[in-house]
Amino acid sequence: MLPRTDGPDERRPLRLVGAHEPGYWRADDELAPGTEYAFSIDAGTALPDPCSTSMPHGPYRPGRVLDESYAWHDESWRGADLRRGALLHLDVAGATPEGTLDAAAGLLPRVAALGVDAVELGPVAAHDPDHGLSGGARLFAVHEPYGGAPALARFVDAAHRAGLAVVLDLPHRWAVADRLDLHAFAPYAVGARLPPRAGSGVTSDTPRVNLDGSGSRGTRDFLVADARRWLEDYHVDGLLLDVEVLTDRSAVPFLAELAETAQDVGARTGVPRTFLTDGVGRSDRLTTAVATMLDGNIAAAIDSMQRIWAEFIGDGSAVPGMAGLPGRRSRGPRSGTLVDDITRLPAAARQVSWSPDRDAGPSAPSPDDVAVLLTLATLAGTPLVLDTEHVPLVGDTLAARRLRDWARTLLRLRAPALADLHAGVDLHTDGRTLVARRGESAILVNVDDRATDVDLEQHLPDPATWQVAASWRLDETHLVAGRLKIPARTPVVLRTDRADPTPDAPGAAP
Numbered sequence: 001m002l003p004r005t006d007g008p009d010e011r012r013p014l015r016l017v018g019a020h021e022p023g024y025w026r027a028d029d030e031l032a033p034g035t036e037y038a039f040s041i042d043a044g045t046a047l048p049d050p051c052s053t054s055m056p057h058g059p060y061r062p063g064r065v066l067d068e069s070y071a072w073h074d075e076s077w078r079g080a081d082l083r084r085g086a087l088l089h090l091d092v093a094g095a096t097p098e099g100t101l102d103a104a105a106g107l108l109p110r111v112a113a114l115g116v117d118a119v120e121l122g123p124v125a126a127h128d129p130d131h132g133l134s135g136g137a138r139l140f141a142v143h144e145p146y147g148g149a150p151a152l153a154r155f156v157d158a159a160h161r162a163g164l165a166v167v168l169d170l171p172h173r174w175a176v177a178d179r180l181d182l183h184a185f186a187p188y189a190v191g192a193r194l195p196p197r198a199g200s201g202v203t204s205d206t207p208r209v210n211l212d213g214s215g216s217r218g219t220r221d222f223l224v225a226d227a228r229r230w231l232e233d234y235h236v237d238g239l240l241l242d243v244e245v246l247t248d249r250s251a252v253p254f255l256a257e258l259a260e261t262a263q264d265v266g267a268r269t270g271v272p273r274t275f276l277t278d279g280v281g282r283s284d285r286l287t288t289a290v291a292t293m294l295d296g297n298i299a300a301a302i303d304s305m306q307r308i309w310a311e312f313i314g315d316g317s318a319v320p321g322m323a324g325l326p327g328r329r330s331r332g333p334r335s336g337t338l339v340d341d342i343t344r345l346p347a348a349a350r351q352v353s354w355s356p357d358r359d360a361g362p363s364a365p366s367p368d369d370v371a372v373l374l375t376l377a378t379l380a381g382t383p384l385v386l387d388t389e390h391v392p393l394v395g396d397t398l399a400a401r402r403l404r405d406w407a408r409t410l411l412r413l414r415a416p417a418l419a420d421l422h423a424g425v426d427l428h429t430d431g432r433t434l435v436a437r438r439g440e441s442a443i444l445v446n447v448d449d450r451a452t453d454v455d456l457e458q459h460l461p462d463p464a465t466w467q468v469a470a471s472w473r474l475d476e477t478h479l480v481a482g483r484l485k486i487p488a489r490t491p492v493v494l495r496t497d498r499a500d501p502t503p504d505a506p507g508a509a510p
Contacts, residue, residue: 033067047181055126055141070153074160079271084418085117086384089348092146101151105158110393115411118165120385125171136177139226156235165237168230172245176209187215211248231265231273238274259338275338283344290373302427309425343382347389367399368489371406371472372445375491378410379417409470417441435459442494446486454484469495
């Protein structure tokens with residue numbers, strides 16, 4: 001070990017810990033906070049500590065011992081049940097002009113006002129800005145330009161005071177990149193590379209994380225320790241995991257180890273911890289079907305939605321590494337859970353670490369199409385990740401205000417809609433209108449460019465009991481004697497008068 005001081009490098013030896021921790025080396029004394037250090041293996045080149053918690057000079061230079069004393073103010077925080085939660089994705093670099101965690105924390109009151117349960121933070125792991133995350137992500141350290149670990153603690157603390165949980169995206173896809181030189185310490189990676197990302201046309205030169213090969217126990221310990229650090233030391237409520245990268249062939253799947261970690265931390269702290277699993281082609285299935293519908297192919301969209309909704313209320317047994325794990329479908333204990341189905345809006349998907357479109361510019365969907373997407377995604381029943389492209393946090397344009405109001409309305413309707421989740425979904429069409437009914441709730445979406453008139457008696461039981469709970473164009477939506485007039489490109493939400501009361505503000509003004 002080479003502590004860096006104001007003078008020449010000082011060398012301190014490491015020793016094998018012992019049989020109870022085979023293969024691990026430690027020093028006999030601790031370094032003071034602020035000390036910069038690196039490891040020299042067999043008198044070789046100094047290398048950064050793979051578990052360094054502060055890397056002020058970037059991911060390829062020596063780390064620094066972090067002073068982790070922070071006075072938390074979230075003693076009253078009891079967590080959030082994210083198994084059906086709604087989250088808003090914030091990418092630290094792009095959320096504000098400053099591009100820091102402290103600046104992003106200034107947005108939290110607006111986030112809370114939307115009615116979401118949590119913030120999903122894009123990856124904050126230390127990386128080289130010139131190479132991006134794909135050049136190597138130091139999992140244990142927070143990117144210094146974002147404000148470092150102290151800024152993350154302040155962000156989580158502020159979120160909890162605002163009534164918001166925090167879910168952190170862990171970029172495991174880049175955690176064993178070649179430039180990090182982890183091979184000098186242990187077989188963190190295996191020789192095979194990750195396959196090309198389906199449909200992206202992008203090949204990957206990223207090595208696979210070694211979860212089931214020789215020496216994989218050390219890799220598992222490394223990743224579990226990182227996850228536990230964020231859950232315990234930084235009070236993070238959940239972690240987003242790349243299921244494609246973490247799938248393995250071992251007798252005890254690594255995802256099961258992480259689930260046990262979440263349960264352990266949740267049980268000891270009394271605050272539930274949630275792991276959301278995602279990956280290429282998973283969380284965007286519903287939004288892809290909605291796009292198909294908006295393009296005019298309603299029949300194909302209905303076929304896709306039927307399959308998707310059936311899986312939403314299934315048992316999770318078809319997901320690699322998920323069968324039998326404590327999760328949303330198996331009704332895991334409140335102390336911790338592993339959730340295997342989420343719905344993510346397209347712009348949020350571009351900002352997660354596995355996305356092939358991470359650097360793509362923002363699309364410009366019409367506000368009408370965004371309203372349709374928000375309606376179906378919000379009321380689908382899975383944990384939902386919104387984004388600031390479709391739900392603008394700032395901006396005083398008419399479109400921005402309408403979308404914020406619409407999102408708030410839908411989120412207020414979400415709780416009564418989810419109470420009907422296991423009633424099953426009836427999906428069919430009336431011309432170019434989608435009719436989706438589940439229990440006491442119904443969604444009708446007119447994708448035509450002209451207004452339409454729907455006879456509810458043909459589609460809903462007891463048609464006289466249904467009322468308009470929300471409409472994107474409320475002033476132009478009329479329900480008279482069982483016939484519903486729906487304006488062009490408009491979603492409408494209905495509830496029966498037998499159901500719980502609906503929100504006071506039923507729609508967004510035109």
